[in-house]
Amino acid sequence: MNIGVSRRAFLKTAALSAAAVSLPLSIKATEKEPAKKMYGRKSSQTWCEMCFWGCGVTAHSKNGKVYKLEGQKLCPNNYGSLCAKGNAGVYQLYDPDRLKKPLIRVGKRGEGKFKEVSWEEATKYVADNLKKVIDSYKPRAVSLIAHGSGEHAFIKLMELIGSKNVAIPAYSQCMGSREIGWWLTYGAGFTGHEYGDGENAKCMMFLGRNVLESLQVGEAKKVINGLTKGSKLIYVDPRYSKTAAKADYYLQIRPGTDLALLLGMINFVIQNKLYNEKFVDEYCSGFEELKEAVKGYSLEWTANETDISPKDIADICYELAKAAPSCFIHPGRRLTRYGNDTQTVRAIGILNGLFGNWGYPGGFYAIQNPPIKTGEVCEVEHEEGCSCGRADGAGTDYKLAPSNLGRENGLFDAILSDKPYPVRAMIAYGTNFFQHYPNYETSKKIVDKLDFIVTCDIYMTETALYSDVVLPESTYLERQDPIVTQGDKYPFMQYREPATEPLFDTKGAWEISKMISEHMGFHEAKWKSIDEVNEEIIKKAGITLEQLKKDGCYVFPVTEGIYPQAEGKDLEFKTASGRVELYSGFLDKLGFDPIPKYERPKQAPIGQFRLLFGRMSYHTHARTQNNRWLLALHDYKVKVWINTKKAYELGINDGDNVVLRQGNKKSGILTAYLTDRIHPEAVFIPHGFGRLSEFMKSAYEMQGASDADFASNDVDPISGASAFQNAFVRVEKA
């Protein structure tokens, strides 16, 4: 392993590879240098793109070189703080492994042979190849998967092409089941901006949400503030995570049995009249049916199923009841687990409904939307449109899956099977399906089926490696993007300006999309400049650009409406009944259980473990694993958590090199971490390792296991989203 490259050597490499840009070799103020001698300092405003939460960032640079990122004090996403990832954005900017020039493949796919070309040549090549696919198979044969601030640029391009096959993996590979489960119960999704009122809560319960380690700074701050004020924390997870370390009740649940726990709790709450009768009468529908449906889930049955003691289950119900309605049970975040996920979220919704935690301080507050909308950089006079429908089954086979987000897993099924029609081109923006779609072999088959793949990213990810064209995007510190608006307790808008000139021959997504669009001959599209769009938005908001530039964000004032229940207003729910649907008539019509029913998920064969995966507080998805500052935080090791007793049975000691095995498939080397803090039936690995692309040198050298390579590809029948954690592995000494 060649991980010991020094920081200075890295900075030199970065400087050398950016020969066109003049970079001073010494970028930091040495400790003795007085402040007043620091010429050429500049601050720029942006929002962080190390994850997708969008913390406000002020980038400090000196003589054109960014040396420090800090949180914007006013930004409600982070109020001045940045996490480890956010702070490590500087490394990403100067990472020598970044893509530097547009590339066209010359070798076989995945072989890693590319030639450097100009932007003109690259975008023309993309346009020509997309046109070829369109001519042979109609526009609908072009697909897009995208995630990040520039995704709208490529969505526009898809509108121009006239294909509806846009899939945002955040739905099927992450939050889909949660959104649908919440929508079925409350008539609206939970939205990306979590609205649990942590700072005022008296009790909080989290399942499927490692809130202090998945780390959305704003949300974590709310929770920590609540805990400091004395809120109780109930945390359910087969693994003792960092959130568990702060919990009053940590319940080590048998993996896959969350729904059993919730149904047992619902029954206990009803039987012991712990629910809010007034709220249930006034705002909920289907209470009698619910009562009847859950009465079989006794405390003893639940305890037996979940491995949690009857006393603990009763205790947490009392804790919640005591705190209600200043409490909430969080509906989870990445709900791609066991295939019953929509119903699990339904059960969480029902439990919250019984306690009446709605529009009340400490419960769920009402998200306030900004009074203005984000502008469009490209106006399309007439969309080509397509009457053909989507390939991924969103809205058809899976009636509840929204068509603006699509089902990436469904799209890939369509690519592989040519059904309902051939999809032969893919644009991947900022997303790397090799690391989030089950099984590398299947991912390679998807690649083989496609006539043309183009990836726009900042690294040579696995998807880029297997692409025909690679378009290097400028990082968030080098590019401009249109102002974004965000709804929350206090809605706000955020500004992004470049903190530095692009280091390499890279461009922003809007510029790239525009070039492709022009080469494709979409002259009817009116592309505006980002400045023009921003000007309109700022005018509508009634503020000045200077104001926005000073703070980086603008928070709209809100005086009422955050807590409608507490303010004595009538609550409105956008469900068919206008009430909280404990019994879902909609699900009944679609032929699903109107009230969640428990079925035991697939069980691990003897000698195997259920493979759990998740975040560490310092990595996002598969996009930060090449960042040495972050890798140094875990000593350049990827650990697999395994229960001590089970490990000894297998002859594995703490710190041993081990691999995961599934049939003939074997992972890279992991370091065994023996602990009682994981349920004996499961092992846990951090997401995003076990990489194929040697061009992300640090990530590649780290080895480890890719959860995606081992995950199951089950589908939740209601939402159509994936269920990854029905996968089982053996652990062996390497």
Add this chain to the structure above:
Amino acid sequence: MKKKYVMLYLIDRCIDCKACMVACKAQWEVPADHFRTHIDEREAPTRISNSRTYFLPSQCNHCDDAPCVHVCPTKASHKREDGIVLIDRSRCVGCKYCIPSCPYNARFFNEEAGVAEKCTFCLPRIAEGLKPACVTTCLSRTRIFGDINDPESEVSIVLKEAIKNKNKIWKLREDLGTEPNIYYIQS
């Protein structure tokens, strides 16, 4: 009265997110595999499960009676009037005596610069009226920094409050008589 800088860690708040470690690394160009501040895990018994994890930050304690200052043959390591223990890089000859002398393992050798290195309480930042990088970025407000000789400062107020509330307050290895200036507070 002269300024005297100290730091408090409200350890109930720390979630081990490691933002402080990277903020410091970014600010001071700390060499690749090193950090000037760390977070350790400790176990404590509890009635809820068999044990409970705490996260304990650590860094240079800026001791009043600092062993690193005593052993330094060139006076590169010195104690400033404001309480900060600082290494003058131009005087450091890289003898490394100070590194094992520190009971808190707060120093390391910077191979590139050929000098001993550690936390400076972000001296150039505080000279500009900013807080140390780790304090600014700390999302749980675990770290509180300031002048303990100023009764109106946040550190003085929080410390007084902690004493009033009978919180557990301690410093690391007080038995050694180094008089550290980092206070651990647990409610």
